[in-house]
Amino acid sequence: MMVLLKAIGALDHGNSKNYQTVCTHYGLRPKAMTDIRKIRRQLIQIVKSILPETATILDSRLLPPTEQQICLLRKILAAGMVDRLAKRIEGPVVVNGHKANNAYQTLLLEEPVFIHPSSVLVNDLPTFICYQELHETTRIFIKNICGIQMDWIVQLNPHLCSFGPIEDEPCPRYDEIQDKMVCHRKATIGQRVSWSLGPSIETVFPTDTIDRFRWFGKYFLDGIICPRLLQFHPALLCSSNAMVKSWASLMERTQKFLNALVAKQIDNRTQLIEIWSTEPQYLLDIYCTWLPESLHTQVRSVWPPIPK
The missing domain is CATH 1.10.10 (Arc Repressor Mutant, subunit A)
Structure with a gap:
C-alpha cells in the first residue's frame, strides 16, 4: 500500500x-x-x-501520510478486505512435494500461499495480512498486501468473529474513550478454517447478558463513571464488588440498583446523562441506600453528579 x-x-x-x-x-x-x-x-x-x-x-x-494516517489507512483496508485475510503458518509446509517456509493460510483456500518475492514485506512476514489478489505460477502468491494487527479484526469486524465466554481475568472495565463496558474473551474468525485471534482479546461487552449492567453499576459506585461521586466511595456501606458477585441478588440494595439500570438500559455515561436531563432524580434514592444517612444531604446537593 x-x-x-x-x-x-x-x-x-x-x-x-x-x-x-x-x-x-x-x-x-x-x-x-x-x-x-x-x-x-x-x-x-x-x-x-x-x-x-x-x-x-x-x-x-x-x-x-503521517504515522497516524498510515495506521488509519491500514484499518480501512482491514475493514474493507476482511474476506481476503491471510495468517502466517508456523513452520514449513509441503508444496509440490517440497518443503517451503514462510507460507500463509487464507480464509478462502486450502492450499498455502506466499508473499511475492518483490513485496517489501517479504522479509517482515506479519502474522496477519490482507491482500488484493492471488497470482498462481509455481506457487500461489498474494499481491498488493498490507500488514494488519490481530485486534483490528475484532474491532472492525466483530460480526464475523466467534467469541468464547467472558473471562474473569482481566476483569471487565469501563472504557472512557469508547464510553462502553469492555471485557476479555477468546475469539476466532473463519468458517472453513477457525483462526484463534490470541489467548484473550478485549472487546465490547456482549449485549445479550445482564452482566454488563452489573459491571457498569460497580464502576458507578466506584466513582469511575461520575468522578464527582468519588468522594463518597470510602463511605460505602458495602463494597461495590457486591454488584458482580453470584449472590448479588440476595442483597436488596444491589438488586434494586441493577433493576434500575436494566429498566432504562443504562450501560454507558452518555445514556445516563441523557436520562438525567429529563429525570434528574434518577438513581438518587437507590444510591443513597449505599451510604450512611449522614451523607444523604451532601449527595443530594451534587445530584445529578455530572460536570458543571
Missing part, C-alpha cells in the same frame, strides 16, 4: 512534462496512473462539497 502511495505522490510532485518518462522509469502504467489521478480529483470534489473548510488543504499537492 505504501509503495503505491509513494508512487502516486512522486508523480504528483514531479514535472508534468516528464510524466511519461517518470512512469517508464519506475515501471508504472501511465493510463493506470492517470485514472488514479482522475478518481482522486473526483473524491476531492466530493469531500470539498461536504466539508468546504478542507478546500485549501485538499487543493495542495499530496503529502506523505
